[in-house]
Amino acid sequence: NKCYGNGEFPAIKWNEADVILSLDGDFLGESDNKVENVRLFAENRDVNEKRFNRLYSVEGNLSLTGSNADCRFKLRPDLQYPFVMSLINELQKNRIITLPINTSDYSLSDFAKKEKLDFKLLGKLVEDLSKNKAKSIIYAGEHLTENVQIAVNLLNNLLGNSTLYQSDSVNVSVLPLSTNDELKQLTNNLAAGNVGVVIHLNSNPVYTIPEDLGYKDAIENAGTVVTLTDIESETSAISNFVLPVNQTLEAWGDAKIRTGFYSLQQPVIAPLYDTREEGAILLTWIEQDNEAYTENLFHQYLKKNWEENIYPNLNSNSGYKKFWYQALHDGVVYSDDKIDIPNTINMSIVSQLNGAPEVSGF
Structure with a gap:
């Protein structure tokens, strides 16, 4: 809502994504549209047609999505925000994206060393995201914090990944969950x-x-x-x-969980x-x-x-x-539902991400 001005969450074209980064989000196992997600995800894993996407999963507990990942990193949910910010910092250092945000407090190499993550594989992730603009998607689990969701929305926008949002279909919540x-x-x-x-x-x-x-x-x-x-x-x-x-x-x-x-x-x-x-x-x-x-x-x-x-x-x-x-x-x-999905993200939301990393222990 803060990023696009409304709460409409578009469906994702998983079958068109060559690189997928899932942050504690089990889109293959627990999502409302998991059956459709599995079908779309599998479409781009065709050995005969020599089409094979690459799935990275960063999660705390093993999920169905994580078990199907090509590269899986184990990370607590409360560390997802500093991880995303470290990823943004690395992409900015490589001049892949530009954000008016101070990420000097974050370092992907330092983060990997501290949390015992394979930095070589993380480097491959950065490379894949850089080479697959508009053909990759970063997905954050619904339970992650607001700042993580905002950072992910900004990353997808700057990498051109919003082209993988379905403009004719959005998720529907007849009765929103309690906050x-x-x-x-x-x-x-x-x-x-x-x-x-x-x-x-x-x-x-x-x-x-x-x-x-x-x-x-x-x-x-x-x-x-x-x-x-x-x-x-x-x-x-x-x-x-x-x-x-x-x-x-x-x-x-x-x-009714989706328009249409x-x-x-x-x-x-x-x-x-x-x-x-x-x-x-x-x-x-x-x-x-x-x-x-x-x-x-x-x-x-x-x-x-x-x-x-x-x-x-x-x-x-x-x-x-x-x-x-x-x-x-x-x-x-x-049904022929009329929907209006804003294409322009509110870049002023970047100010909410400025500041030193905040991590609360479990």
């Missing part, structure tokens, strides 16, 4: 006893929220804790009420046990009427939402009933 500040605020409100009811929807925050936020202790001050889940967890263990919900193969659903299409999910089997669909439970609560619940409540809601909010915008030539069954058959419905 760290929002999680802190929630934990503080819980600790102060200001929250009467907490509902966990198929999530396990006692395990997934960082322990230093104190969520597990704070939630003890909530009046009532309800967990909707299809499996026992650390969160369900401390809940007042645990409501078993349908497993994914027993549930209806839909999704919607996808549908239909159950493979009927519920095996005494469970209910998450959406049906929420709809019953909204109606405030226990009698409103039926086994196909969420299914009917889903169909109605598609008929009223999605189908009219698709310019389909068939009637809704035929359209619906065709959508279920295909699993995917294509």
Whole structure:
């Protein structure tokens, strides 16, 4: 958002990248578009056609992306920022890029020596990035800090790698994830006893929220804790009420993670046990009427939402009933979404990267 003026994150043309540098980002294993990413990545690894990209991975824990890398460097997540800045310094020294930024506090050779990284291989990385302008991509894991993301955006822009951004497709988040500040605020409100009811929807925050936020202790001050889940967890263990919900193969659903299409999910089997669909439970609560619940409540809601909010915008030539069954058959419905991806990066953001390296220990 700070770099381009909006939060739209374009999809990447992995199949056109000859050099890929992944910074603690598992785009082949954990990304929302991992199936597509794997296919695109593999397209440029064709021995018969003598096309073979080169993948560098810099990560703390071994990932699927790291295990497929041609060169893998082991590095803690908190050291990713000084690593990127050292890389920028090396590229500036070689006059590959020019940034109005002071990188004199960073040295790739010193960094490699201190963190026991192979400087010869790092030199090959610098060479590959230099020789493959507009044909390489640097990818940072979503969990890395804002400064790392900004530095990576600047690097991709200066190396001409923004040509590998898909101009007709961006990632979509229907409901943005909570920020760290929002999680802190929630934990503080819980600790102060200001929250009467907490509902966990198929999530396990006692395990997934960082322990230093104190969520597990704070939630003890909530009046009532309800967990909707299809499996026992650390969160369900401390809940007042645990409501078993349908497993994914027993549930209806839909999704939109990218512009250009919607996808549908239909159950493979009927519920095996005494469970209910998450959406049906929420709809019953909204109606405030226990009698409103039926086994196909969420299914009917889903169909109605598609008929009223999605189908009219698709310019389909068939009637809704035929359209619906065709959508279920295909699993995917294509849409003509209008998107606006800025091509110019805000270079004033460089000022945020000035200063001495800041590294916090683990």
